[in-house]
Amino acid sequence: MPQPDALNIATPASGIDKRIVMDAANWLVKLHSQEMDASDHASLKRWCEQSTEHQRAWHAANELARNFGAVPAGLGLTTLGRQRNRRAAMKTLAIVCTLAPTSWLAWTHMARDNYQTATGERSTYTLADGSSLMLNTGSSVDIVFDDKQRLLRLRAGEVLVQTAKDSAPNPRPFIVQTGQGSVRALGTRFIVRQREDATEVAVLEHAVEVRALGVADPVIIAAGYGGSFGKTDIAALTPLANNVNASAWTQGILIADRQRLEDFLAELGRYRPGILRCDPAVADLRISGVFQTSNTEQALNVLQETLPVTVLSRTRYWVTVLPAQDS
Numbered sequence: 001m002p003q004p005d006a007l008n009i010a011t012p013a014s015g016i017d018k019r020i021v022m023d024a025a026n027w028l029v030k031l032h033s034q035e036m037d038a039s040d041h042a043s044l045k046r047w048c049e050q051s052t053e054h055q056r057a058w059h060a061a062n063e064l065a066r067n068f069g070a071v072p073a074g075l076g077l078t079t080l081g082r083q084r085n086r087r088a089a090m091k092t093l094a095i096v097c098t099l100a101p102t103s104w105l106a107w108t109h110m111a112r113d114n115y116q117t118a119t120g121e122r123s124t125y126t127l128a129d130g131s132s133l134m135l136n137t138g139s140s141v142d143i144v145f146d147d148k149q150r151l152l153r154l155r156a157g158e159v160l161v162q163t164a165k166d167s168a169p170n171p172r173p174f175i176v177q178t179g180q181g182s183v184r185a186l187g188t189r190f191i192v193r194q195r196e197d198a199t200e201v202a203v204l205e206h207a208v209e210v211r212a213l214g215v216a217d218p219v220i221i222a223a224g225y226g227g228s229f230g231k232t233d234i235a236a237l238t239p240l241a242n243n244v245n246a247s248a249w250t251q252g253i254l255i256a257d258r259q260r261l262e263d264f265l266a267e268l269g270r271y272r273p274g275i276l277r278c279d280p281a282v283a284d285l286r287i288s289g290v291f292q293t294s295n296t297e298q299a300l301n302v303l304q305e306t307l308p309v310t311v312l313s314r315t316r317y318w319v320t321v322l323p324a325q326d327s
Helices: 018-032 038-049 052-066 086-096 101-109 261-271 296-306
Strands: 111-116 123-126 132-135 140-145 150-162 174-177 181-194 199-212 219-222 225-229 253-260 275-278 286-292 309-315 318-323
Touching: 018 038, 018 052, 038 052, 038 123, 111 132, 132 140, 219 225, 253 261, 261 275, 261 286, 261 296, 286 296, 296 309, 296 318
Parallel strands: 150 174, 275 318
Antiparallel strands: 111 140, 123 132, 132 150, 140 150, 150 181, 174 181, 181 199, 199 219, 199 225, 253 286, 309 318
């Protein structure tokens, strides 16, 4: 008999309507097969918001897909993570839904997910409450939903959050936690970036409440503004018009407007593996332009064509931008 710990992330309560379970499986398979367009994502969001049963089934479907190694013996060949056939995948989820309801109850007390992106990757996710996330390159978040809050722990990188109205009987706050404090959504769309010793926030719609760990009073940031905070301070807010790159990454681009070359290369380096160095002799040169984050080699070629620099590639993973050599 399977151990409860092997099931507690993929087993809905036995009372869930199997039609809902099958709907969740269908949505999941469609999502992972990249058949979804903008209209489909909106429909999935509405489906998740219809009831707590829909949310629970969606959580379980996602967990099963990401954790097929923990599914009981005998289902290993037909988990959503391996099965390419839509009907078999949906049937598998329905089977797992009938197992170990006590394990499901333990899981629903605190539902946890983790999402990560590799270098150069951007990914979008729909959460159980209908909220959506877009992770930028090299990012990692933990999702912890319980009966008191909807918590997102940003461990590294950057995330765009589009919150949905909570359908729970007692609406729970949506909070993004970082190493320096927290950002609470006030019905909003916003970006949070975890830097080494600070958190950056950009608010695209509505507002957020920012709390630094060592600051007693929170600060409200309205749409069109951004700011940063450390553990003991919250910096003055600035208009997003002064930060052209605040949300450009969500479109897969970097925008430079007379940006220092060293700063530009630091951003560009986030989207490529290995080391991208800037020689101090050219650090203060200025660069302007729009660059695709998916083609960092092209961006480096443009630098050589427009600035007095040379791009020295010892290997693909060790690149230095140096002063151009006189011919």
